[in-house]
Amino acid sequence: MNPSVDALRTTFGDAIGRAEAARDGETIAFVRPDRLTDVMRWLRDTPGQAYDYLVDVTAVEYRDRERALEVVYFLRSLERHADLRVKVELDPRGELAVDSVTPLWAGANWLEREVYDMFGVTFRGHPDLRRILMWETYAEGYPLRKDFPLRGRFSRAEQVRQALNANPEAHYSLEELSIAEAFDEVPAEMRERLRRGERGKLPFDE
Amino acid sequence: MKHVSKEISGSPNWLVTRFDHLINWARANSLWPMPFGTACCAIEFMATAASRYDFARFGMERQAFSPRQADVLICAGRLPFKLAPVIRRVYDQMPQPKWVISMGACASTGGIFDNYAMVQGIDTVVPVDVYVPGCPPRPEGLLYGVLMLHKKIKGESLALPALRDEQPLDAKGLRMPPDEIDEISEPFGNSVHQFRSS
Numbered sequence: 157m158n159p160s161v162d163a164l165r166t167t168f169g170d171a172i173g174r175a176e177a178a179r180d181g182e183t184i185a186f187v188r189p190d191r192l193t194d195v196m197r198w199l200r201d202t203p204g205q206a207y208d209y210l211v212d213v214t215a216v217e218y219r220d221r222e223r224a225l226e227v228v229y230f231l232r233s234l235e236r237h238a239d240l241r242v243k244v245e246l247d248p249r250g251e252l253a254v255d256s257v258t259p260l261w262a263g264a265n266w267l268e269r270e271v272y273d274m275f276g277v278t279f280r281g282h283p284d285l286r287r288i289l290m291w292e293t294y295a296e297g298y299p300l301r302k303d304f305p306l307r308g309r310f311s312r313a314e315q316v317r318q319a320l321n322a323n324p325e326a327h328y329s330l331e332e333l334s335i336a337e338a339f340d341e342v343p344a345e346m347r348e349r350l351r352r353g354e355r356g357k358l359p360f361d362e
Numbered sequence: 363m364k365h366v367s368k369e370i371s372g373s374p375n376w377l378v379t380r381f382d383h384l385i386n387w388a389r390a391n392s393l394w395p396m397p398f399g400t401a402c403c404a405i406e407f408m409a410t411a412a413s414r415y416d417f418a419r420f421g422m423e424r425q426a427f428s429p430r431q432a433d434v435l436i437c438a439g440r441l442p443f444k445l446a447p448v449i450r451r452v453y454d455q456m457p458q459p460k461w462v463i464s465m466g467a468c469a470s471t472g473g474i475f476d477n478y479a480m481v482q483g484i485d486t487v488v489p490v491d492v493y494v495p496g497c498p499p500r501p502e503g504l505l506y507g508v509l510m511l512h513k514k515i516k517g518e519s520l521a522l523p524a525l526r527d528e529q530p531l532d533a534k535g536l537r538m539p540p541d542e543i544d545e546i547s548e549p550f551g552n553s554v555h556q557f558r559s560s
Contacts, residue, residue, distance in 0.1 A: 290479075291444050299478050308478035312547035313540030315478075316486050319443035320450060321535045 158183035160205055160240050168195055184241040192244055193255045199231060199240070200260055207231040207240060210257065213267035215275045217248060217302050227254055227277060246277070256282040274300040291322050382519050389459060390515040391421035396432030396456065398449055401439030403466040403498040410501040420508055429455040434511065435488070440468035441481040453488040458526045461491045463507055466498045472547070473497060482547035487537065489529060
């Protein structure tokens with residue numbers, strides 16, 4: 157068992173639920189959803205913990221409808237060579253929402269978008285919560301939920317119609333292309349084209 | 363000079379042929395492929411292009427990575443719905459005459475991916491001339507498909523200009539009636555036994 161769990165318990169008390177060993181030997185710590193940000197910040201910033209790298213964010217829904225939907229965070233400490241999994245349990249019948257960890261790890265941005273896209277989990281405080289794999293006008297729901305039919309909800313003809321009517325260039329925003337941050341460094345002519353909205357819209361134009 | 367002109371008049375430097383034959387011969391033997399590689403079929407496609415199989419032998423010397431200079435669109439791999447408008451636009455940008463080869467099980471039928479994300483056969487999106495079966499097809503398979511396309515091209519006639527008409531999408535944005543798409547996309551083989559969860 158990862159010693160971080162005991163440290164978490166002494167610091168956060170009953171905000172830490174059960175802890176168990178995963179099949180591959182990693183430790184899984186369950187955290188109450190409302191304390192997630194505090195716990196994660198503590199895990200990242202406390203010297204003895206130093207989980208500075210968020211490897212992945214994903215979610216699990218079980219066939220048993222009574223079981224909670226879990227959002228899973230894979231943490232790694234690059235300096236200590238240690239791993240920890242943190243899980244948050246959400247009631248699939250209620251509102252699926254949890255605080256975003258993007259302010260802590262910028263890399264969580266796309267990971268949380270993927271979980272939102274596939275499971276419909278809302279991440280509060282996420283800077284850019286849009287679909288990432290399916291296109292933005294996708295209207296059939298969240299494909300990895302257990303109540304989602306394998307072939308989708310619409311007929312094949314309707315799926316083809318909606319796909320062909322989608323604008324393939326609408327997927328990429330300037331944030332995604334990381335142009336917004338380097339905006340002052342791009343050539344003037346390109347800046348002008350971006351200002352005209354030739355491709356996407358700049359976030360600070362409004 | 364006299365001597366030279368005499369020699370020319372006596373040599374067989376002209377011939378008589380059908381116009382269709384000549385045009386189709388030229389078209390079939392200088393097909394420039396536009397590769398649309400999305401999956402493992404594209405690996406076999408690359409093998410077909412490389413030295414051992416070398417489809418340049420069949421006049422496909424130049425791969426046109428610009429649709430405006432391509433003659434045959436080769437969809438090598440599965441096509442997700444998200445890419446459907448992209449392949450349609452690539453097809454629309456290709457000038458006539460143009461042909462389409464659907465390479466592999468996924469491009470032709472959706473293959474094993476009978477799910478929410480996958481087009482069940484690219485013929486619901488663009489017209490297809492030759493389907494190459496296989497998962498993925500070996501380079502010989504693709505070459506056989508190319509040769510079948512040669513045969514098809516050699517059977518065309520300039521007297522039938524409708525063959526080369528553009529076929530734009532209809533008012534609904536589809537290229538065939540919806541019930542036809544549903545029929546083409548119906549599960550078959552093993553995926554008949556796939557159950558829908560819910």
